[in-house]
Amino acid sequence: MTDRRVHPGAWWAWALGLAAVAARATNLVLLAGIVGVVLAVVWACRTPSPQQLSLAVFVRLAVWVVVLRVLLQIVFAPRLPGTVLFTLPEATLPGWAAGISVGGPVTLESLVAGVAAAARLAVVLICVGAVNTLATPGRLLKSLPAVLYEAGVAVTVGLTATPQAMAEVSRVRTARHLRGRPTRGAAGLRGTAVPVLEGALDRALTLASSMDARGYGRRDAAGPHRFRSLALLGVGLLSICVGAYGVLASGPSRSLAGPALALGAAACATSLLLAGRGSRRTRYRPIPWTASATAVALSGVVPVVASVVAAGLDPAVLMPSTQPLVMPTMTWPLVLGLVVALTPMLVAPAPAADR
Amino acid sequence: MIPIRVDNVGLTYAGAMSPVLSHVELSVEEGELLVVVGPTGSGKTTLLRLMCGLVPHFSGGTLTGQVTVGGRSTSDVPPRELADIVGFVPQNPADSFVCDTVEEELAYVMENLGVAPVVMRRRVEETLDLLGIADLRTREIWSLSGGQQQRVAIAAVLTASPRILILDEPTSSLDPAAAEDVLAAIGRLVHDVGLTVVMSEHRLERVIHLADRVVVVDGPVPRVSDPAVAMIDSPVAPPVVHLGRAMGWDPLPLSIRDARRAAASLRVALEGREPEGWAPAGPESAGSSSARAEPVVEAAGLVVRYGSRAAVSGLDLAAGAGEIVAIMGRNGSGKSTLLATLAGLMTPQHGRVRIDGEDPARLTGGERIQRIGLVPQDPGALLYSSTVDHECRTADREGHLEPGATRAVLDLLVPDIDPDVHPRDLSEGQRLGLALAVVTAHHPVVLLLDEPTRGLDDLAKDRLAELMGELSRSGTCVIFATHDTELASRSAHRIVVLADGEVIADGPARDVACHSTVFAPQVARIMAPAAWLTVAEVVEAVGART
Numbered sequence: 001m002t003d004r005r006v007h008p009g010a011w012w013a014w015a016l017g018l019a020a021v022a023a024r025a026t027n028l029v030l031l032a033g034i035v036g037v038v039l040a041v042v043w044a045c046r047t048p049s050p051q052q053l054s055l056a057v058f059v060r061l062a063v064w065v066v067v068l069r070v071l072l073q074i075v076f077a078p079r080l081p082g083t084v085l086f087t088l089p090e091a092t093l094p095g096w097a098a099g100i101s102v103g104g105p106v107t108l109e110s111l112v113a114g115v116a117a118a119a120r121l122a123v124v125l126i127c128v129g130a131v132n133t134l135a136t137p138g139r140l141l142k143s144l145p146a147v148l149y150e151a152g153v154a155v156t157v158g159l160t161a162t163p164q165a166m167a168e169v170s171r172v173r174t175a176r177h178l179r180g181r182p183t184r185g186a187a188g189l190r191g192t193a194v195p196v197l198e199g200a201l202d203r204a205l206t207l208a209s210s211m212d213a214r215g216y217g218r219r220d221a222a223g224p225h226r227f228r229s230l231a232l233l234g235v236g237l238l239s240i241c242v243g244a245y246g247v248l249a250s251g252p253s254r255s256l257a258g259p260a261l262a263l264g265a266a267a268c269a270t271s272l273l274l275a276g277r278g279s280r281r282t283r284y285r286p287i288p289w290t291a292s293a294t295a296v297a298l299s300g301v302v303p304v305v306a307s308v309v310a311a312g313l314d315p316a317v318l319m320p321s322t323q324p325l326v327m328p329t330m331t332w333p334l335v336l337g338l339v340v341a342l343t344p345m346l347v348a349p350a351p352a353a354d355r
Numbered sequence: 356m357i358p359i360r361v362d363n364v365g366l367t368y369a370g371a372m373s374p375v376l377s378h379v380e381l382s383v384e385e386g387e388l389l390v391v392v393g394p395t396g397s398g399k400t401t402l403l404r405l406m407c408g409l410v411p412h413f414s415g416g417t418l419t420g421q422v423t424v425g426g427r428s429t430s431d432v433p434p435r436e437l438a439d440i441v442g443f444v445p446q447n448p449a450d451s452f453v454c455d456t457v458e459e460e461l462a463y464v465m466e467n468l469g470v471a472p473v474v475m476r477r478r479v480e481e482t483l484d485l486l487g488i489a490d491l492r493t494r495e496i497w498s499l500s501g502g503q504q505q506r507v508a509i510a511a512v513l514t515a516s517p518r519i520l521i522l523d524e525p526t527s528s529l530d531p532a533a534a535e536d537v538l539a540a541i542g543r544l545v546h547d548v549g550l551t552v553v554m555s556e557h558r559l560e561r562v563i564h565l566a567d568r569v570v571v572v573d574g575p576v577p578r579v580s581d582p583a584v585a586m587i588d589s590p591v592a593p594p595v596v597h598l599g600r601a602m603g604w605d606p607l608p609l610s611i612r613d614a615r616r617a618a619a620s621l622r623v624a625l626e627g628r629e630p631e632g633w634a635p636a637g638p639e640s641a642g643s644s645s646a647r648a649e650p651v652v653e654a655a656g657l658v659v660r661y662g663s664r665a666a667v668s669g670l671d672l673a674a675g676a677g678e679i680v681a682i683m684g685r686n687g688s689g690k691s692t693l694l695a696t697l698a699g700l701m702t703p704q705h706g707r708v709r710i711d712g713e714d715p716a717r718l719t720g721g722e723r724i725q726r727i728g729l730v731p732q733d734p735g736a737l738l739y740s741s742t743v744d745h746e747c748r749t750a751d752r753e754g755h756l757e758p759g760a761t762r763a764v765l766d767l768l769v770p771d772i773d774p775d776v777h778p779r780d781l782s783e784g785q786r787l788g789l790a791l792a793v794v795t796a797h798h799p800v801v802l803l804l805d806e807p808t809r810g811l812d813d814l815a816k817d818r819l820a821e822l823m824g825e826l827s828r829s830g831t832c833v834i835f836a837t838h839d840t841e842l843a844s845r846s847a848h849r850i851v852v853l854a855d856g857e858v859i860a861d862g863p864a865r866d867v868a869c870h871s872t873v874f875a876p877q878v879a880r881i882m883a884p885a886a887w888l889t890v891a892e893v894v895e896a897v898g899a900r901t
Contacts, residue, residue: 136455153453174700175736179793180724180753195739198779203450209413210451214512215438215467280469284462285476 017300058129073114236267306337393572395784442512502533560593783810
């Protein structure tokens with residue numbers, strides 16, 4: 001059996017690339033295109049796991065974002081001229097709240113602007129949901145450098161705790177129902193919360209003892225350079241922060257940016273190298289970075305480049321005007337970017353038996 | 356080097372008045388299978404956890420004396436430094452898994468130990484084959500059955516190639532066939548691989564014949580002896596031993612094979628006689644037809660699906676007042692689903708359920724607890740007071756019972772529980788006793804028990820059987836799902852066997868139990884082809900003859 005799993009890093013590159021395009025756009029046609037691409041790839045490439053629910057959860061969240069944003073837009077948005085769809089009763093606010101308008105005429109233009117702004121966030125959410133389905137967080141953590149191993153395990157345990165707590169809630173509610181006690185209302189909540197928290201704590205202790213008994217955190221496993229590499233990592237990250245501040249700020253601190261970023265990157269790289277060399281911990285069947293992983297990662301980079309090119313050719317294509325309202329259009333670089341983003345369907349389809 | 360040496364060890368938990376264990380002298384020899392037996396809450400788990408350092412590192416308490424594992428003292432090093440010498444499989448493995456898939460779980464301990472990737476790969480493959488779980492390698496752990504999870508948990512510590520394996524009740528939640536699989540795997544590890552194994556087990560009938568030595572934990576000072584010697588006066592013993600003791604067989608037989616040879620003359624003496632000492636009281640003697648005429652539990656054409664999988668498909672079941680019905684079948688055959696549906700926790704896609712003429716899904720509050728009592732597989736879920744005493748008093752109040760009624764039931768089941776202790780700190784068996792007391796004190800019309808014997812010792816099982824009998828005489832219909840063939844054949848009037856959500860056998864306990872290779876109790880196997888089920892009825896028949 002050949003290892004056909006695609007490196008989780010590649011999936012993250014692909015999804016983050018699409019999310020980056022979405023974050024820069026309010027073009028509804030483009031955003032709809034991205035959602036289509038994401039759903040098609042997830043449908044073709046996922047392997048069954050309990051994480052499969054997560055896309056549905058993210059999609060539901062995205063729909064809520066759009067609905068909520070549109071409602072807010074209808075009630076609170078500033079009144080701009082345009083095609084009036086309907087008129088809400090207007091409230092007069094006291095002097096201290098001047099500048100906030102409530103009610104009044106709702107125009108098509110403001111509605112479209114609201115939907116577009118919300119859709120941007122919604123599509124980003126769907127991209128994140130998709131990558132959660134394609135590469136479980138646990139799998140990404142397995143590929144982290146050795147120095148981050150401990151933090152990675154903590155995150156994995158935290159991630160599994162949430163679904164377990166949900167299962168615990170339903171278990172406790174069932175038990176209360178069996179004993180004829182209320183499961184709703186304040187009394188129900190108090191009666192449920194305490195056993196759920198107790199259960200979570202108990203499980204955490206059981207898990208901790210099980211991990212310990214199986215050698216987690218052994219003295220010789222972390223290697224001799226552990227503290228040195230952690231310290232270096234800290235210095236490196238701090239330096240990168242300083243550099244990033246320099247890039248964003250104006251004035252004399254700008255000159256600091258280049259050296260600080262370079263120093264930070266070097267420190268981080270050294271730290272990871274040190275930790276990797278010193279660690280006695282080994283990896284079982286690490287997911288290799290294959291040609292298809294490169295293809296998947298590139299298919300996420302191409303749309304970003306395409307969107308930059310498209311914006312260069314026509315600055316209005318990513319964010320079409322809503323005042324006056326114009327029909328969003330697609331240009332050939334954008335279409336090309338979306339088509340390339342479908343590549344994973346060809347290079348990394350799920351085995352037919354797993355579908 | 357002696358694998359494990361326990362040297363004059365005593366342990367007192369924080370806040371406890373008296374030690375759990377004291378003056379423990381024990382050395383586990385190379386390559387032996389040591390079985391730890393003892394009543395519920397006697398400190399078996401504590402003793403096992405002492406041997407891998409989890410006690411006192413993860414439990415607190417004061418340790419005196421010294422435990423040495425592979426030459427390292429557990430007071431000097433934490434359990435993680437012993438991971439390459441000793442592997443520990445806890446009682447409920449589901450809570451102890453770290454990874455998502457079987458293969459990753461098997462590799463986890465080796466990653467921590469820094470085993471080379473090539474060796475890791477080889478050991479994973481070998482261990483998968485050794486425990487017969489190669490077909491599960493890519494499965495997600497949550498999707499496995501109890502028996503599969505147990506074998507994965509054993510495999511997950513075996514890959515570190517420890518010299519000692521410690522197992523806390525490895526078969527307690529398994530059906531007879533799955534338990535046989537797990538025990539066969541353990542036997543293979545002892546005989547073929549030369550591993551040293553220490554395990555605790557309540558259902559002694561499954562392991563006693565495999566044991567090299569037995570540790571009896573009954574009171575703070577455990578005794579170590581040869582199985583045949585230990586069984587002469589052990590407080591817990593399998594039916595084969597009870598029969599041997601009653602018949603005065605010497606040496607005491609421990610396996611069915613030995614007992615069958617010893618019982619040759621007994622079988623001849625009892626030939627042609629029908630068991631009569633033990634006749635199920637209740638509907639059978641009152642005429643089962645009248646009980647069936649007005650069933651309090653009625654299920655017709657039940658279909659319950661999870662997604663596309665049918666857990667229960669087209670099942671009919673009726674039970675009358677005062678009837679005791681045992682539901683048996685392998686893990687995942689639909690027993691728990693059936694009980695949950697009868698209790699109204701799940702709504703069937705097809706068919707209907709009536710409990711005492713009512714739809715159970717609609718019952719709430721007082722109406723519910725007076726009709727249906729269900730003790731789930733995890734009895735702790737039913738308890739949420741901070742002390743045992745408070746739990747009992749709450750149950751009294753809610754059921755409008757006399758003060759002390761619940762406590763009285765509890766004392767009958769598991770006596771001497773400290774009223775001020777938190778239910779969480781009880782042993783598994785004590786907790787079940789408390790949950791049973793809380794539910795049965797209301798005298799529900801129908802009592803449903805899901806795996807009531809998990810973690811219970813023989814004495815507690817006897818008392819459970821007594822309690823069921825008493826409830827049955829007072830008109831309660833008891834339906835329990837169990838893997839315990841001994842309890843089912845001893846206390847049930849009827850046994851219903853499920854497979855794939857369908858009833859494949861339904862009849863008087865004696866007929867179903869004696870005609871099954873899997874569900875036959877030990878006495879039936881010894882006395883076959885005659886249909887004797889319990890030690891008591893054989894003893895009575897012999898007594899009546901002489």
